[in-house]
Amino acid sequence: xxxxxxGLRGKQQQGxxxxxxxFHKEERVAMKEALKGAIQIPTVSFSPxxxxxxxxxxxxxxxxxxxxxxxxxxxxxxxxVGEYSHLFTVQGLDPSxxxxxxxxxxxxxxxxxxxxxxxxxxxxxxxGFIYGxxxxxxxxxxxxxxxxxxxxxxxxxxxxxxxxIALGHDEEVSGMNGAQKISAxxxxxxxxxxxxxxxGSFIVDGFxxxxxxxxxxxxxxxxxxxxxxxxxxMTPGHSSAPPKETSIGILAAAxxxxxxxxxxxxxxxxxxKTTLQHLANEFPFPTNLILSNLWLFxxxxxxxxxxxxxTNAMVRTTIALTMFNAGVKVNVIxxxxxxxxxxxxxxxxxxxxxxxxxxxxxxxxxVQFHVLSAFDSLPVSPSDDQALGYQLLHQTIRSVFPEVSVxxxxxxxxxxxxxxxxxxxxxxYRFNPLYLQPQDFSSVHGINEKISVQAYETQVKFxxxxxxxxxTYQRPVSDLHEL
Ligand SMILES: CCCCCCCC/C=C\CCCCCCCC(=O)N[C@@H](CCCCN)C(=O)O
Ligand SMILES: [Zn+2]
Ligand SMILES: [Zn+2]
Numbered sequence: 001x002x003x004x005x006x007g008l009r010g011k012q013q014q015g016x017x018x019x020x021x022x023f024h025k026e027e028r029v030a031m032k033e034a035l036k037g038a039i040q041i042p043t044v045s046f047s048p049x050x051x052x053x054x055x056x057x058x059x060x061x062x063x064x065x066x067x068x069x070x071x072x073x074x075x076x077x078x079x080x081v082g083e084y085s086h087l088f089t090v091q092g093l094d095p096s097x098x099x100x101x102x103x104x105x106x107x108x109x110x111x112x113x114x115x116x117x118x119x120x121x122x123x124x125x126x127x128g129f130i131y132g133x134x135x136x137x138x139x140x141x142x143x144x145x146x147x148x149x150x151x152x153x154x155x156x157x158x159x160x161x162x163x164x165i166a167l168g169h170d171e172e173v174s175g176m177n178g179a180q181k182i183s184a185x186x187x188x189x190x191x192x193x194x195x196x197x198x199x200g201s202f203i204v205d206g207f208x209x210x211x212x213x214x215x216x217x218x219x220x221x222x223x224x225x226x227x228x229x230x231x232x233x234m235t236p237g238h239s240s241a242p243p244k245e246t247s248i249g250i251l252a253a254a255x256x257x258x259x260x261x262x263x264x265x266x267x268x269x270x271x272x273k274t275t276l277q278h279l280a281n282e283f284p285f286p287t288n289l290i291l292s293n294l295w296l297f298x299x300x301x302x303x304x305x306x307x308x309x310x311t312n313a314m315v316r317t318t319i320a321l322t323m324f325n326a327g328v329k330v331n332v333i334x335x336x337x338x339x340x341x342x343x344x345x346x347x348x349x350x351x352x353x354x355x356x357x358x359x360x361x362x363x364x365x366x367v368q369f370h371v372l373s374a375f376d377s378l379p380v381s382p383s384d385d386q387a388l389g390y391q392l393l394h395q396t397i398r399s400v401f402p403e404v405s406v407x408x409x410x411x412x413x414x415x416x417x418x419x420x421x422x423x424x425x426x427x428x429y430r431f432n433p434l435y436l437q438p439q440d441f442s443s444v445h446g447i448n449e450k451i452s453v454q455a456y457e458t459q460v461k462f463x464x465x466x467x468x469x470x471x472t473y474q475r476p477v478s479d480l481h482e483l
Contacts, residue, residue: 008391008392008395008469008472008474018468019152019155019157019464019468021400021461021464021465023151023457023460023461027151028457031143031147031456031457031460032125032130032453032456032457034066034067034143034147035123035130035135035139035140035143035451035456036123036124036125036130036132037062037066037123038059038062038063038106038123038134038139038142038143039121039122039123039130039131039132039133039134039135039139040121040122040123040132041055041058041059041062041121042055042108042121042133043055043056043059043106043107043108043134043169044107044108044109044110044111044133045107045108045109045169045170045171045172045173046110046173047173048170048173048174048176051107051169051170051173053083053084056083056084056106056107056169057084059084059106059169060080060084060086063086063146066146067146067147067149067150068150069150069153069154070088070146070149070150070153073153075090075091075092075158075159076088076089076090076091076149076153077089077091081178081181081182081185082169082170082177082178082181082182083169083177084169084170084177084178085166085167085168085169085170085177085178085179085181085182086165086166086167087164087165087166087167087182087185087186088149088164088165088166089162089164090149090159090162090163090164090165091159091162092158092159092160092161092162092163092471093158093159093160094160094161095162097160097161097162097194097471097473098161098192098193098194099161099162099163099164099191099193099194100161100163100164100193100194100195100196100197100389100470101163101164101165101166101193101195101196101197101421101424101425102145102163102164102165102166102196102197102463103165103166103167103168103179103196103197103198103199103417103418103421104138104141104142104145104166104167104168104198104199105138105142105167105168105169105170105171105172105175105178105179105199105417106134106138106139106142106167106168106169107168107169107170107171107172107173108133108134108137108139108172109133109137109172109445110133111133111447111449115447116131116447116448117131117447117448118131118132118448120132120133120449121133125453128452128453128454129450129451129452129453130450130451130452130453130456131448131449131450132449132450133449134449135449135450135451136432136434136436136440136443136444136449136450136451137199137444137445137449138171138199138432140432140434140451140456140459141199141432141459142167144456144459144460144462144463145165145167145463146165147460147463148460148461148463148464148467149165149463149467151460151464152464152467152468157467157468159467159470159471160471160473161194161470161471163467163470164186164191164193166179166182166417168182168417171416171417175417175419175420178417179417179418179420179421180420182420183420183421183423183424186424187423187424191424192424192425193421193424193425193427194388194389194425194427195381195387195388195389195390195392195425195427195428195429196389196418196421196424196425196427196428196429197389197393197429197430197431197466198416198417198418198428198429198430199416199430199432200219200222200412200414200416200418200430200431200432201217201218201219201410201412201430201431201432202216202217202431202432202434202435202436203215203216203217203397203401203404203433203434203435203436204216204217204436205435205436205437206437206438207308207310207311207438207441208279208308208311210283210284210287211279211282211283213282213405213406214404214435215278215279215282215404215405215406215407215408216397216401216404216406216407216408216431217275217408217409217410217431218383218390218393218394218407218408218409218410218429218430218431219409219410219411219412219429219430219431220271220380220381220382220383220390220409220410220411220428220429220430221271221347221377221378221379221380221381221411221412222377222378222411222412222413222414222415222416222418222419222430223313223317223344223345223346223347223377223411223412223413223414223415224344224345224347224349224350224351224374224375224376224377224378225342225343225344225345225373225374225375225415226342226343226345226351226354226355226371226373226374227340227341227342227343227371227372227373227374228340228341228343228355228358228369228370228371228372228374229338229339229340229341229369229370229372230251230254230255230338230339230340230341230362230367230368230369230370231251231336231337231338231339231367231368231370232247232248232250232251232254232336232337232366232367232368233247233335233336233368234246234247234250234333234335234366235335236332236333236334236335237332237333238331238332238333239330239331239332239333240331242333243333246333246334246337247326247333247334247335247336247337248326248327248334248337250337250364250366250367251326251337251338251339251367252337253364254339254362254364254367255321255324255339255341257361257362257363258319258321258341258358258361258362259319259321261361262316262318263316263317263318263319263346263349263354263357264316264317264357265302265303265305265306265315265316266315266316266317266346266348266349267298267301267302267305267315268298268302269348270314270315270346270347270348270411271347271380271409271410271411272305272311272314272315272410272411273294273298274408274409275408275409275410276291276294276301277291277292277294278406278408278409279291279406279408280292282405282406302315310413310438310441313344313413314410314411314413315346316346317343317344317345317346317349317354318343318344319341319342319343319358320341320342320343320344321339321340321341322340322341322342323338323339323340324338324339324340325337325338325339326338340372343358344413344414345376345377346377347377347378347380347411349377350376351374351375351376355369355371375419378418378419378422378428379422379426379428381426381427381428381429382426382427383409387427388427389427389429390409390427390429392466392469392470392472393407393429393431393466394407395469396433396462396465396466396469397433397462399465400433400458400461400462400465401433401458412430416430418430432459433458433459433462433463434451434455434458434459435455
C-alpha cells in the first residue's frame with residue numbers, strides 16, 4: 001500500500017500563502033450552471049470528416065462568456081488552434097520551473113435521444129446529478145480546469161510555474177486537428193513539458209469483486225490500436241445455383257475463428273501485475289496472500305482477470321468486430337464481403353506481432369488484410385519517487401480524497417489525446433479525479449451519462465489544489481538525499 005506520496009515532502013510554497021479551496025454558495029451554483037450550459041452545446045464528432053462545427057464554434061464563445069477572468073487576465077494568453085481547439089498559456093513568475101500541461105477535450109460521441117432517461121444534451125439536474133453526453137467524457141474536465149483557473153485568478157493568484165491548458169475539439173475521432181496541432185505548435189516554440197495530465201483513468205470502485213475499497217489508478221500508458229479491414233472477393237452470380245463457398249461465408253468463418261481464439265494473456269509482462277501488488281493488502285484473506293505471492297499464483301490470478309470484460313482488456317490484446325458489410329440484393333451472390341475490426345494492443349505486444357497472430361488465426365489466403373490505421377502502445381511514464389507529475393497527482397489525491405488509501409499506476413484501455421504529446425514530455429498521466437463504478441463506465445459512450453454535482457465540485461477543488469501544488473520548488477526525495 002502506498003499511502004502517501006513519497007517524492008514530495010515538506011513545505012510547498014515558500015514565500016506565498018496558499019489559497020484555500022473553499023467556494024461560496026453562489027460560486028458553487030455558478031459552477032454547476034456553467035457545466036450544464038456546456039453540456040447543452042452538442043459538440044458531436046461523428047467521424048474524422050464530420051462534426052458539428054457550429055456547436056464547436058459556439059463552445060468557444062461560451063467559455064469566453066462564463067470565464068471572463070481567464071480571458072481578461074494579463075498572465076493568460078489564449079489562442080485558437082486548428083480552427084476550434086483552444087490553447088491557454090498561463091505565465092508563471094519563475095521561468096526556471098519547467099511548465100506542465102492540463103489537457104481535456106470538449107467534443108463528444110453521438111447520443112440517440114430515445115434511449116436516455118433525460119435528453120442527452122439537456123444538462124438537466126435530477127436528484128443531485130447533472131445528466132448529459134460529456135458529463136464524464138470529457139466536458140467535466142474542460143469546464144473544471146477553466147473553472148478552477150477562473151476562481152484562482154479572482155483570488156489574485158499568480159502561478160510560479162507556467163502551465164498550458166489545451167482543450168481539443170476532435171479527440172473522439174483522432175485528435176489530428178486539435179491535440180496534434182497544439183503539440184506541433186509547442187514543439188515549434190521549443191517547449192518541453194515537465195508533465196501532462198489528461199483524462200483516461202479514475203478512482204475505480206467495484207471493478208474487482210472482492211475488493212471493497214475504491215483506489216485511485218493513474219494511467220501511465222495506454223494500449224496501442226489497429227483498425228483492420230478484412231476483405232474477401234469471390235465471383236458474383238445467381239443465387240439459384242450457389243457455389244460451395246461464398247465471400248460472406250468465408251469471411252464469417254474467418255472472423256468467427258478470431259472470436260474463438262483470444263489473443264494470448266500477457267498478465268505476466270504487463271503493468272496490471274504491479275497494480276495488483278500495490279492493492280494486495282486491501283483484499284481479504286486469502287486473496288491478499290495470493291496477490292503478495294504472484295511468483296506462485298500468477299497463473300491463477302491471470303485467469304481470474306479474464307472473467308470480467310474490463311480486467312480482461314487489461315491482460316490481453318482485444319479484437320472487437322465493429323462493422324460487417326456485404327450484399328445488395330437477396331438473390332444476388334455478392335463478389336465482396338468486408339469486416340472491420342478495432343484491435344487494442346497490449347503494451348507487451350507490437351502492431352507487427354499482433355498482425356502476424358491475426359493472419360495465423362485467419363489462415364486463409366483468400367482473406368485480404370487492409371490496415372486502415374495502427375499505432376503501438378504508448379511509452380510508460382515514470383511513477384517513481386522522482387516523477388514530479390505522478391507525485392503531484394498522488395499528493396493532491398491524498399489531500400482531496402483522504403479516504404482513498406491506495407494510489408497506483410495503471411494502464412488506460414482506451415486512447416486519449418495525450419498520445420500526441422510524447423514529443424514534449426515523458427511524463428504523461430491519465431487521471432480524472434472522480435469515482436467511477438462499473439455502471440458509470442457503461443454510461444461513457446453509452447446511455448444516461450451523468451455526474452453528481454458534488455463530484456463536479458470536488459473535481460474543481462482537485463484542479464484548484466493541483467495547480468497550487470505544482471508551484472513547488474521541491475526536488476525529488478532522492479535528489480534531496482544527495483545534498
Ligand atoms: C485493476 C483493474 C481495475 C480496472 C478499472 C478500470 C476502469 C476503467 C477506467 C478507465 C476507462 C477508460 C476510459 C478511457 C477513455 C477513453 C477515451 C476514448 O474513448 N477514446 C477513444 C479515442 C478514439 C480515437 C480515434 N481513433 C477510444 O479509445 O476509442
Ligand atoms: Zn474522452
Ligand atoms: Zn470518449
